[in-house]
Amino acid sequence: MPTEKRTADISGPFSGRYPATRLRRLRRTPALRRLVQESAWSAGNLVLPCFVKEGLAQPEPIPSMPGVVRHSLKSLASAAKEAQALGLGGVLLFGLPRRKDAQGRGADAADGIVQQGVRAIKRAAPGLAVMTDVCLCEYTDHGHCGILRGRSVANDATLKRLAAIAVSQARAGADLVAPSAMMDGQVRAIRRALDAAGFADTPIMAYAAKYCSAFYGPFREAAASAPAFGDRRGYQMSPANREEALREVALDIEEGADLVMVKPASAYLDVIRAVKERFHWPTACYQVSGEYAMLKAAAARGWVDEARATDELLTAMRRAGADLLITYSAVTVARRLSTTRTTGRQ
Numbered sequence: 001m002p003t004e005k006r007t008a009d010i011s012g013p014f015s016g017r018y019p020a021t022r023l024r025r026l027r028r029t030p031a032l033r034r035l036v037q038e039s040a041w042s043a044g045n046l047v048l049p050c051f052v053k054e055g056l057a058q059p060e061p062i063p064s065m066p067g068v069v070r071h072s073l074k075s076l077a078s079a080a081k082e083a084q085a086l087g088l089g090g091v092l093l094f095g096l097p098r099r100k101d102a103q104g105r106g107a108d109a110a111d112g113i114v115q116q117g118v119r120a121i122k123r124a125a126p127g128l129a130v131m132t133d134v135c136l137c138e139y140t141d142h143g144h145c146g147i148l149r150g151r152s153v154a155n156d157a158t159l160k161r162l163a164a165i166a167v168s169q170a171r172a173g174a175d176l177v178a179p180s181a182m183m184d185g186q187v188r189a190i191r192r193a194l195d196a197a198g199f200a201d202t203p204i205m206a207y208a209a210k211y212c213s214a215f216y217g218p219f220r221e222a223a224a225s226a227p228a229f230g231d232r233r234g235y236q237m238s239p240a241n242r243e244e245a246l247r248e249v250a251l252d253i254e255e256g257a258d259l260v261m262v263k264p265a266s267a268y269l270d271v272i273r274a275v276k277e278r279f280h281w282p283t284a285c286y287q288v289s290g291e292y293a294m295l296k297a298a299a300a301r302g303w304v305d306e307a308r309a310t311d312e313l314l315t316a317m318r319r320a321g322a323d324l325l326i327t328y329s330a331v332t333v334a335r336r337l338s339t340t341r342t343t344g345r346q
């Protein structure tokens with residue numbers, strides 16, 4: 001094959017050729033670079049995860065997640081006010097109950113900590129979208145995401161619990177519920193329960209492709225939710241699998257998911273891309289605690305520039321196809337956007 005032909009094939013039928021074409025022309029000034037920028041985000045794409053702990057008088061710092069705290073109800077309300085003022089897409093709420101038990105009863109109590117947290121946010125920032133994590137691991141004394149039968153998590157018994165949790169959160173005023181337990185059929189069970197309880201308009205964001213990841217380490221410290229025995233490989237996905245993620249997403253959409261999520265984010269950009277291309281569905285990704293902790297740790301030593309590295313990672317997630325970026329950096333990034341520019345970019 002002639003060399004000429006091979007070059008043309010690689011660069012595509014519409015590409016030009018040096019010296020008529022010089023790609024550096026559009027990189028010359030900030031204005032020109034901005035003009036041809038493909039991926040960007042604004043505060044409205046960002047969702048801030050928040051922890052609220054029962055019985056706290058003062059917020060408690062989380063050592064492995066600098067800048068993140070376990071909130072008291074009062075500090076949660078002020079965080080929500082700021083999130084609303086910055087125009088964030090929303091907050092995703094996790095509750096840390098005073099007492100844990102085998103059934104995770106704190107999770108769907110009418111006056112449970114998340115239910116109180118939702119009401120506090122709604123009072124302080126009525127215009128802010130409040131999302132709630134639907135799972136049992138923060139509420140069970142064994143730390144697993146469902147109800148145990150012996151030493152394994154019983155899928156179908158867990159569905160009833162998850163459905164009850166989602167309904168109680170909707171009743172407290174949650175704008176959206178986000179099941180993260182990775183039980184089969186959880187979206188269907190929650191959809192049915194919400195509809196039956198009069199919450200047909202409450203959307204579900206499914207943690208559809210949630211991988212069994214080492215990057216959840218700091219979260220488990222923050223929520224004291226590490227499994228007391230074993231691990232989560234029996235319900236969360238293997239990092240090796242991409243096609244299985246597409247099956248998970250297909251099933252969740254069929255069961256009624258309004259948004260689907262890929263989690264973690266940075267190590268799964270190919271999965272985000274595949275999901276977006278295949279389903280054209282609102283897609284979120286979750287930059288999890290360990291991803292955040294790595295960034296903060298390197299930045300603290302001066303090894304990477306925190307702002308630039310954060311922007312670069314969020315840009316990559318948007319470039320991969322995510323609409324919503326769930327990130328512990330949401331407030332820091334949005335503050336910076338509001339003082340310097342209106343969209344994030346490199």
Ligand code: PBG
Binds near residue numbers: 216220
């Ligand atoms: C609950 C849940 C977890 C995370 C979000 N929801 C923990 C887990 O699965 O162990 C992790 C979030 C993070 O690491 O930031 N099931």
